[in-house]
Amino acid sequence: MRASDGLRGLGLRTSKVVYQLGGIGLFLVDVVWKGFQPPLRFRRLLGEVFDVGVLSLAIVCLSGLTVGAVLGLQGYNTLSRFGAENSLGAVVGLTLVRELGPVLTALLVTGRAGSAMAAEIASMVTTQQLDGLRMMSIDPVDFVVAPKAAAMLISMPLLNALFIVFAFLGGYLIGVVLLGLDGGVYLTSMQDSITFADDVAGTLVKSVVFGALVAFIATYRGYIAEPTSAGVSAATTQTVVIASVAILLFDYVITALWGV
Amino acid sequence: MIRRTDGGVRVDDARRIAHGARGLPGYHAPGLGFAKQGGVSEDRIRVEDVHLSFGGRVVYRGLRCGFPRGKISVIMGGSGAGKSTLLRLIAGLLRPDSGHIFVADEDITQMSERDLYRVRDRIGMLFQHGALLDSMTVFDNVALPLREHSQLSERDIAAEVSRRLVAVGLPDTEQLMPRQLSGGMLRRAALARAIVTDPEIVLCDEPFSGLDPLNVRRIESLLIELNQRLGLTLLVTSHHLPSSLRMADQMVFLVDGGAVVGPPRQLLASGDPRVREFLEAEVVADDPLRAAETSP
Numbered sequence: 001m002r003a004s005d006g007l008r009g010l011g012l013r014t015s016k017v018v019y020q021l022g023g024i025g026l027f028l029v030d031v032v033w034k035g036f037q038p039p040l041r042f043r044r045l046l047g048e049v050f051d052v053g054v055l056s057l058a059i060v061c062l063s064g065l066t067v068g069a070v071l072g073l074q075g076y077n078t079l080s081r082f083g084a085e086n087s088l089g090a091v092v093g094l095t096l097v098r099e100l101g102p103v104l105t106a107l108l109v110t111g112r113a114g115s116a117m118a119a120e121i122a123s124m125v126t127t128q129q130l131d132g133l134r135m136m137s138i139d140p141v142d143f144v145v146a147p148k149a150a151a152m153l154i155s156m157p158l159l160n161a162l163f164i165v166f167a168f169l170g171g172y173l174i175g176v177v178l179l180g181l182d183g184g185v186y187l188t189s190m191q192d193s194i195t196f197a198d199d200v201a202g203t204l205v206k207s208v209v210f211g212a213l214v215a216f217i218a219t220y221r222g223y224i225a226e227p228t229s230a231g232v233s234a235a236t237t238q239t240v241v242i243a244s245v246a247i248l249l250f251d252y253v254i255t256a257l258w259g260v
Numbered sequence: 261m262i263r264r265t266d267g268g269v270r271v272d273d274a275r276r277i278a279h280g281a282r283g284l285p286g287y288h289a290p291g292l293g294f295a296k297q298g299g300v301s302e303d304r305i306r307v308e309d310v311h312l313s314f315g316g317r318v319v320y321r322g323l324r325c326g327f328p329r330g331k332i333s334v335i336m337g338g339s340g341a342g343k344s345t346l347l348r349l350i351a352g353l354l355r356p357d358s359g360h361i362f363v364a365d366e367d368i369t370q371m372s373e374r375d376l377y378r379v380r381d382r383i384g385m386l387f388q389h390g391a392l393l394d395s396m397t398v399f400d401n402v403a404l405p406l407r408e409h410s411q412l413s414e415r416d417i418a419a420e421v422s423r424r425l426v427a428v429g430l431p432d433t434e435q436l437m438p439r440q441l442s443g444g445m446l447r448r449a450a451l452a453r454a455i456v457t458d459p460e461i462v463l464c465d466e467p468f469s470g471l472d473p474l475n476v477r478r479i480e481s482l483l484i485e486l487n488q489r490l491g492l493t494l495l496v497t498s499h500h501l502p503s504s505l506r507m508a509d510q511m512v513f514l515v516d517g518g519a520v521v522g523p524p525r526q527l528l529a530s531g532d533p534r535v536r537e538f539l540e541a542e543v544v545a546d547d548p549l550r551a552a553e554t555s556p
Contacts, residue, residue: 124393131353132391135384136405136453137377 027141027220034139035146044143048151052113056159063108064101064163068170071095075171076179088181089190092171097199101164103251106210109152109159110243114218117148118239121222122232130223145223149215156211157204164203198259206254210247217243304329304461304493305350307519310359312345319345321517323359327510332487332494334504334524337514338538343497344388346514347463350495351385352376363461381409384454386464390446392438392453398425399434402453409457424452428482444475451482461493462486468500476503483507501539513538 075091121144124130130140168190175181194200218239225235303326310323319342327333335343348354349361352368360367363379371379392401402421406412412420425431428448438446447467454462464483468476480503486492498504504511504524511527513520515534520527527535 127389127394128387128391129393131348132385132387132393134353134377135351135380136408136457137380138404138408139373139377 023224024220027223028216030141031146031149031216031219034142035150037142041143041147044147045150048147049155052109052117052148052151053155053158056109056112056155057162059112060105060108060159060163061166063104064166065170067100067104067163068092068096068167068172069174070170071100071167072171072174072179076175076181085181086185087189088171088175089186089188090193092168092175093190093194094199096164096167096171097194097203099251099255101167102160102203102206102210103247105160105163105207106156106214106247107244108163109156109211110214110218110240110247113152113155114214114243115236115240117152117215117218118222118225119232119236121145121148121219122225122235125223125225126227126229126232128227141223145219149219152215152218153208153211156214157207160203160207202254202258205258206251209250209254213246213250214243217246302329303327304364305495306360306362307346307350308360308362310349310356310361312342312349312354312356318517320356320359323514323517323519325512325519325521327493327495327512329493330487330491331509332483332496332507333510333512334508335495335497335512335514336499336501336504336538341514342517343514344465347385347465347495347497351383351463352379381457382460384457384459384462386447386451386454386462386467388466388469390438390450392446392450394438396437397434398430398436398438398441398449401438401449402456405453405457420456421452424456425449428452429478444471444478447471447475447479448482451479455486455490455492458490459492461495464494464496466497466499468498468503476500480507 071092072088075088075095076085079085079087079091121130124140124144130144133140133143172183172186176183176186221235221239221242225231305327307323307325310320312318312320312323323342323346335346337343345354349356350363350368352363352371356369360369362368364382366379368376368379392398393404396404399418399421402424403417406417406420410417421434422431425433428451430445430448430452433441433445433449438449441449451464451467462483467479467483471479483494483496484507487494494507496504496507505528508524511522511524513527513535515532515538520530520532520535522530528539530536
């Protein structure tokens with residue numbers, strides 16, 4: 001009797017997990033499919049790109065500048081022990097392009113725009129706005145979710161590029177202006193060490209993958225939120241936690257598989 | 261001496277309202293060629309043997325009821341009786357565990373979402389809190405279904421939206437955001453959106469809840485006018501007995517997972533103790549002086 005209860009419980013849990021995975025898969029297919037179906041909602045897409053991209057500019061640029069400055073300072077102190085301070089440009093450049101740029105940008109965008117995206121969709125669920133759209137024969141995935149997901153996918157690589165540029169500037173200000181390294185040496189070292197095929201393409205791949213992850217997790221958590229204020233709060237928190245862990249996990253997987 | 265309050269109603273008064281205004285055989289409404297006839301009428305919506313439960317809580321046990329074309333049906337019942345759920349089922353936003361729901365003779369219970377959109381083109385819905393998109397102005401909200409589903413030019417859409425907003429008593433609110441509207445205005449704007457595509461069925465979920473008596477009368481008049489002028493089939497869930505009695509051609513009383521259906525006067529005279537108990541309680545609740553009198 002007890003064994004059969006245990007088996008039944010296991011079966012229930014397994015079917016629940018399979019059901020949830022099926023729901024996630026269907027949602028993903030639905031978002032991708034509807035993102036490319038007419039009518040293409042350019043105005044809504046532009047509005048979402050503004051919300052995700054433009055409104056994240058300040059935090060991304062400021063963070064990039066700060067991270068670059070810290071890298072410059074730490075890198076200089078460490079490299080000078082081995083008399084290799086002329087390699088500061090390479091260290092700052094490679095670290096930012098291959099690793100810190102895409103990962104930190106994704107984490108910042110998750111905190112600022114991903115959480116807002118999840119909260120907005122969850123709040124629309126709570127206030128029956130999505131049901132209102134369904135009653136007007138407007139698909140909420142097509143009208144609300146797909147433009148938000150596409151905006152995240154478009155904005156993430158651009159924000160990543162900006163983060164890296166501002167971090168370069170931060171490293172330059174510390175290494176060259178403050179600590180007295182030669183500007184030409186700093187930039188040449190950076191230019192020589194970064195290759196387009198490996199490093200720049202790698203950062204692009206990572207930022208696109210992270211953008212897709214954040215877009216999917218934020219919209220999905222918002223879309224399936226319980227229609228209560230606690231549901232909105234849970235969707236927001238889960239988005240930040242799950243997306244942050246997923247970013248770090250996928251960062252390792254991409255680095256291990258492709259060496260970027 | 262007991263004075264009636266503005267929104268209050270006694271059982272006797274309730275019967276008088278029910279007899280005097282609507283729900284009587286042969287009642288003809290002035291309108292645009294649509295005459296309300298008493299007696300048997302074709303059901304535009306039919307709910308047949310519907311079972312539904314959430315977790316362990318049973319909401320419907322073989323629910324059966326019909327909603328006649330061009331009439332106002334008011335759905336009443338206690339909290340948790342499944343009034344809003346019934347509207348969601350009819351709108352296809354929820355599927356029953358078993359049973360069938362026919363909207364305009366089409367069984368919607370097994371329909372795909374795509375097919376449901378086709379059925380929903382015939383239905384407008386006024387949600388309890390309006391459900392206007394809060395990132396859009398009132399104008400854009402009302403214009404949205406037209407922009408999505410019609411070939412009208414922006415100029416024609418603007419004219420149509422203005423006309424509907426004037427009809428619901430909200431001129432000069434086009435550029436306001438939903439958060440800038442009061443509860444009553446919000447619901448009237450939502451009503452304008454619900455009817456802008458000229459649906460034949462309008463579902464209204466608790467349109468009077470949380471409104472002052474003036475706004476209750478305003479929304480009530482709007483709904484009656486829509487029914488009379490356009491011949492809309494209206495389904496209204498409500499706790500507000502006086503308005504329900506004034507509006508209803510038919511009342512559907514949800515109780516114990518089923519429904520007691522009939523014209524208002526029939527329900528008021530009902531010998532069913534569950535219905536009587538509810539209506540008596542509503543009458544007292546609607547009349548504070550009487551409530552004070554009857555309380556121990």
